[in-house]
Amino acid sequence: xxxxxxxxxAVKRTLAHVDGSRGRIAVVGISPMTxxxxxxxxxxxxxxxxxxxxxEAAEExxxxxxxxxxxxxxxxxxxxxIDVVITAVGGAEPIINLxxxxxxxxxxxxxGTLIVDLGVPPNVDPGAGMIAGLTRLxxxxxxxxxxxxxxxxxxxxx
Numbered sequence: 001x002x003x004x005x006x007x008x009x010a011v012k013r014t015l016a017h018v019d020g021s022r023g024r025i026a027v028v029g030i031s032p033m034t035x036x037x038x039x040x041x042x043x044x045x046x047x048x049x050x051x052x053x054x055x056e057a058a059e060e061x062x063x064x065x066x067x068x069x070x071x072x073x074x075x076x077x078x079x080x081x082i083d084v085v086i087t088a089v090g091g092a093e094p095i096i097n098l099x100x101x102x103x104x105x106x107x108x109x110x111x112g113t114l115i116v117d118l119g120v121p122p123n124v125d126p127g128a129g130m131i132a133g134l135t136r137l138x139x140x141x142x143x144x145x146x147x148x149x150x151x152x153x154x155x156x157x158x
Contacts, residue, residue, distance in 0.1 A: 007032075014114065015041075024082050024083050029090075034061075050068070050070070051071075055070075079103055083109055085124075101134060
């Protein structure tokens with residue numbers, strides 16, 4: 001799947017989750033996917049927090065999106081109330097472990113927090129999806145959703 005389609009999937013799921021409200025969105029990492037998703041969501045008027053290891057890089061994208069920047073370590077220590085987290089960073093280990101996932105869940109708004117993990121390998125411990133208040137969509141869900149969409153399109157064409 002290409003960068004745009006993965007980012008568009010994240011955007012579609014984000015918009016469905018916030019359902020017309022002004023939910024707070026965190027994009028973690030400065031990748032083509034998070035940039036694309038961030039731009040699309042900012043265009044929908046959603047407040048974007050750009051989270052990155054390098055604060056200057058986060059600031060640069062946050063300025064473009066009219067959002068705020070946070071250093072990764074600060075975000076992991078105190079994520080605050082976030083409606084949706086979209087991650088796409090490199091690295092072998094999940095950056096959002098179960099301890100951080102529990103912090104996100106504890107501060108989650110009433111509808112819960114959606115985590116769209118576009119990392120390969122995962123950026124978020126897959127066990128995070130088992131924590132009450134969190135929904136984690138990893139690449140397996142993305143691929144299944146894309147396959148389902150393809151099946152529906154083929155059925156429409158038939």
